[in-house]
Amino acid sequence: MTTPLNPADGAAPASGAPTAVSSGVLAAYAATLRDRPADPLRGVDELVAGEGLRPEQQLLADAVDAMGMPGLLAARHETRRLVHDDGIRYGVSGRDGVRDLDWRLDPLPVVLSAAEWAGLERGLQQRAALLELIHDDLYGERLLLRRGVIPAEVVLGHPGFLRQVDHVRSRGGLVVGAHDLGRDADGSWRVLADRMSAPSGAGYAMANRRVTTRVLAGLHRSTELARLRGFFHTMSAAVREAAPPSSEVPRVVLYSPGSMSETAYDQSFLASLLGFPLAESDDLVVRDGRVWLRAAGRLEPVDVLLRRVDPEYCDPLDLRGDSQLGLPGLVEATRRGTLTVANPLGAQVLENPGLAPFLQAASQALLGEDLQLTGKPAWWCGDRDGLAHVLDSFDRLVIRPLATGGPERAHLGAHLAPDAREELRRRIQAEPWAWVGQEPLPLSTAPVVTPRGLVPGRVVVRTFWAQRDGERHVMPGGLARAGVGAPELHVSSSAGAIAKDVWVLAPETAESGWGDPGVRPELVAVRPRAVVAPRVADNLFWLGRYAERAEAAGRVLRVCDDLVEDHASRPGTPGEQAMRALLAAATTITRVPGDPAQPRAHVRTMVTDPRQSGSLRYAADRLGDAAQRVRDQLSQDIWHVLSRLDRTLAHVPSDEHQLQPHLYDVLESLLAVSGVIAESMVRDETWGFLDGGIRLERAQFTVALLAATLAQERPPIIDGQLTEAVLEVGESILTHRRRTVAGEGPVWPIHSAVSLLLLDRGNPRSVAFSIDRLAEDLHLVGDEVLAAKAEALAGQVARVDLVEACAGDRTGLAEILGEVRASLFAVSDDLTRRRFARKTSQQTLPINWAVTS
Incomplete structure (x- = not known):
């Protein structure tokens, strides 16, 4: 029997008499909520309670009321512009040539009261402590399995349990973690999923805050919020603290699968926030049982890997042999204790849905207390009674495979077609140990700005924590995703959900200012300068080359275009011959073919055709690609300039209009790129x-x-x-x-x-x-x-x-x-x-x- 956080713990929506909904925009939104058809996957609303507003939502409601629908649409447009200007991306390029997608962000935050957050924070800290104890037991004595608290099949049958790291003790334990939360029908918080292996999204949470505070500047200034910046300082110290004891001055790298990862922006921005270099497998090597960062002619020891590579891909020797993302010998380095991997390679077993029915018993066994923050009731099909209950209640349960992340996915029984439902029932009966049934979580809704007004989106909040000095520090906020449209089981960025910032109101007793004046900043010993890995050096080099190549092409083509405008219609004149000589030179330099009889069209092709490798547009596109690959090395200011350049190149003037203004705008952006680079880099x-x-x-x-x-x-x-x-x-x-x-x-x-x-x-x-x-x-x-x-x-x-x-x-x-x-x-x-x-x-x-x- 689960024991969710209740209103007395401060986890449900703040109590108090709701205030009336007065504005037309909010009244229309409240009417939308009332008129929705009944659905088991729909719960309470974050903003509106019955006929009124929740007390902690008053400032947000006043801002919405003041903006009205025109102001909200303007805020939506400004949010999209800032996301593009900051270069916030999610997703990867496809075979059809589609570029990385802009991050989707709604301007209206999800607001949580200080009291509610305090209860959530306690529940998250307790749950994180429990999961770490479970991890240590599963890769240690396995008393939970021996005593039957958790069935052995649930753990040993899960692909996240890595026998290769069995009994490998990781210094620092679970250094970071995340949990996906949603509200139940009564307003209490429940856990949807634990993200203990390589949790993503903390960088996106900070990026969301940077955008929303600019879009809603007045509201942000007038609202006492808990700030996010301190969490990243704590997280940086926590990761460094996890280094092996022999490391006098720890070297930490953020271990990334590379720029083609769908969360590459999150990784690079997080690396910048933490002050760690971003490293791929190509940047690293194992020598003498430890990991080193490569550079020409020298190596620098690495003490901690903050991992964002999935565990099975981390080492092609001990783990997945066909991995091109992994580092051969990485597991052996962890065995020897020369390297700490955060989080440990075996932590993915904690994301196993099969643990859900047994966490309450594990909490009693390991902590001696009930778990405060739980998921919805769940039943493991490997148990005879559990199987019977799941099959009898099939149409109202979520059916989850133990092995998630592959071709298998969770299904809501009621949403399956009859043939698919019977097929899944047969599969469960054939391998009952591999399946779990769980009651669905309704999820709360929050208003999302759309051209047709405010519409409710089902909300999932991802929370983050870092462990330092034995204490788990929770980020005061997180990353919310809102799914708009027909209720879906999955609310995630990959499924098209739109992100929201999470504002946690500061408690009234919180002191303003810079904190305790007696606390001094942490001192870090001076060490030799960091090496530049070949991959990073290569991309920096080509970033410079493409920046100059685009500018040089812009200059020569601007003069060519000017000569063409003046002399193309005067054949045989000296000016026309000089024009053709310079046009021939530009053709030789860019290697973009053209018809000598059509000089205007030829110049336009050399400027705008992204398929021609010598064109101005091609060089500018490669400039942006190179910048994305070394994002953690560059000033944040450069993304505003690159975004402006991208917008300028995307709006090519028609054949009836002159190309000169377009070229001047392009050169202006390229000069700004050069200026930011020259004035911001040490x-x-x-x-x-x-x-x-x-x-x-x-x-x-x-x-x-x-x-x-x-x-x-x-x-x-x-x-x-x-x-x-x-x-x-x-x-x-x-x-x-x-x-x-x-x-x-x-x-x-x-x-x-x-x-x-x-x-x-x-x-x-x-x-x-x-x-x-x-x-x-x-x-x-x-x-x-x-x-x-x-x-x-x-x-x-x-x-x-x-x-x-x-x-x-x-x-x-x-x-x-x-x-x-x-x-x-x-x-x-x-x-x-x-x-x-x-x-x-x-x-x-x-x-x-x-x-x-």
């Missing part, structure tokens, strides 16, 4: 790789531009116009004109252009300047061999004789540019080979264990 190894990509790309582009234009002799009048166009592409036309008038530079335009764009070490757009900066970046990343090669190339460029190079048919200039280009490509190839080398693809060889006579 000049350490990460900057060296990123800026090195920028400098190498700029030098290669400028060399290619000069080779395709000025390295070929043309009639003077055409040559003059083309030279000015090249100087404009290189942002050096004003310096050229100023120096020419003042007599400070070469007289001939070709000499001035080559001097400014190839040789001038003070011009940020010149090849010489870029090579000098590249050498500095290579010193910064610690590659003295390549830095020496870059310095030698800089000396080679400095020795170029300007007059001799530009004399005659300019073959000398073409040869010099060819040599510089080859040297730049060599540096790029050497850098890739030396610093970006990935681990070889891993594969566990199958072994034939057949016994031969």
